[in-house]
Amino acid sequence: xxxxxxxxxxxxxxxxxxxxxxxxxxxxxxxxxxxxxxxxxxxxxxxxxxxxxxxxxxxxxxxxxxxxxxxxxxxxxxxxxxxxxxxxxxxxxxxxxxxxxxxxxxxxxxxxxxxxxxxxxxxxxxxxxxxx
Numbered sequence: 392x393x394x395x396x397x398x399x400x401x402x403x404x405x406x407x408x409x410x411x412x413x414x415x416x417x418x419x420x421x422x423x424x425x426x427x428x429x430x431x432x433x434x435x436x437x438x439x440x441x442x443x444x445x446x447x448x449x450x451x452x453x454x455x456x457x458x459x460x461x462x463x464x465x466x467x468x469x470x471x472x473x474x475x476x477x478x479x480x481x482x483x484x485x486x487x488x489x490x491x492x493x494x495x496x497x498x499x500x501x502x503x504x505x506x507x508x509x510x511x512x513x514x515x516x517x518x519x520x521x522x523x
Contacts, residue, residue, distance in 0.1 A: 404482075405480075407480075408479060408480025408481070408482055408483060411481045411482060412427070412479060412480060412481070430476050430479070431479075433476050434474065434475070434476030434487070435477065436473075437469060437470075437473035437476060438470065438473035438474070438477075440469075441469045441470055441473065448462050468490045468491075468493060469490070469491065471487075472486075472487040472490035473487070475487035475490070
């Protein structure tokens with residue numbers, strides 16, 4: 392029974408998107424085509440922008456001593472959003488907008504280094520000689 396859940400979801404979501412596109416076409420007619428073409432253009436733009444921005448952001452995070460995981464997850468969200476814009480349908484476009492609007496993506500800040508008590512101690516200068 393569980394083996395059928397994956398294919399049902401994989402075939403059911405595109406079918407729901409097609410029904411949604413048909414219902415939207417009934418309401419706004421030719422503007423639906425403009426919306427679909429615009430969504431594909433936005434998806435391609437998001438993917439291209441992420442392609443050019445990913446490596447510099449990753450390098451900056453590593454050079455600043457941050458973990459690259461935050462940059463990788465934010466990049467994954469933007470790539471997934473771009474792909475969902477390219478996939479036609481109102482549901483996928485709404486999910487893509489939610490992924491792009493999701494807060495975060497900044498690498499976590501490192502805590503400031505702990506101050507040692509050695510800086511407040513006095514230093515006594517002198518000479519050292521080893522006697523064997």
